[in-house]
Amino acid sequence: MTPPNRKPWFYDSTGAGGEFTFPDTGREMGWLIDRLAHTVEYFPLWRTDNDGTPPRDITLTLEEHVPDKHMRARFTCGDVTGTITAEPDPASGFVSITAEVVGHEPFRAYMDHPWEEFELFPPGDTTAQADEGPGRMSKKLWWVSLSVAAWPMLAPITSGGRFNAIVPD
Numbered sequence: 737m738t739p740p741n742r743k744p745w746f747y748d749s750t751g752a753g754g755e756f757t758f759p760d761t762g763r764e765m766g767w768l769i770d771r772l773a774h775t776v777e778y779f780p781l782w783r784t785d786n787d788g789t790p791p792r793d794i795t796l797t798l799e800e801h802v803p804d805k806h807m808r809a810r811f812t813c814g815d816v817t818g819t820i821t822a823e824p825d826p827a828s829g830f831v832s833i834t835a836e837v838v839g840h841e842p843f844r845a846y847m848d849h850p851w852e853e854f855e856l857f858p859p860g861d862t863t864a865q866a867d868e869g870p871g872r873m874s875k876k877l878w879w880v881s882l883s884v885a886a887w888p889m890l891a892p893i894t895s896g897g898r899f900n901a902i903v904p905d
Contacts, residue, residue: 737844739828740861740869744848758829761848765824766804768831768849772822773798773807775877779903784813785879788895796820811835822847830857842889845871845882858886878903 743757746764782794792813799819800808807822818837825832830846833856845856856871863869870886873879879902884891890899 737859739825739830739832739846739859740857740863742857742861742863742865744829744846745850747849747851761829762824762826764849765829765831768847768854769805769807769822769824770801770803771877772831773801773809776807776809779878781904782901783904784893785900785902786894786896786898789893792893794901843887845887847873856880856882861886 744761745757746761746768776796776798780796782796784792784794794811794813797810798807799810800806805823809820811818811820816837818835821834821836822831825846828846830848833843833845833847834841835843844859846859846861847854847856849855852875854873854875854877855869856873857863857869858871861870870883872881879900882890882899884894884897884899887899893899
């Protein structure tokens with residue numbers, strides 16, 4: 737799969753000072769993978785929050801975490817079970833996020849951290865560098881919102897133009 741047609745941007749997350757773009761995103765990619773693993777471990781229950789669609793619970797279980805390198809979580813939503821993996825994409829400088837269900841990869845996104853919130857892009861995305869990505873995740877990683885136009889495989893589970901999931905109160 738082809739990464740987005742833009743450079744990733746990471747605002748200083750590690751405390752090193754400054755902002756980073758490819759090819760200098762290594763430490764930032766590792767930091768983000770560790771944050772995602774932490775979020776799965778401490779916030780295992782998520783819920784879909786899509787207009788007009790009944791909420792569905794999503795349970796996450798951290799299966800593997802190699803600091804700075806790799807994170808894999810198992811997810812269960814109703815009768816669907818699969819894995820979500822985050823790892824660096826060193827060729828692009830983004831963090832690659834994939835979901836697999838029964839050996840099939842129905843979802844891939846590329847993630848960066850250009851400001852307080854995180855942005856996600858589908859493979860081959862052509863969003864201009866100055867524009868926001870079609871996917872967003874909160875600065876505390878407690879909600880995610882993805883455009884159905886960018887990830888059409890999400891259309892069956894939402895009635896609107898976005899798929900949303902949150903850590904419930």
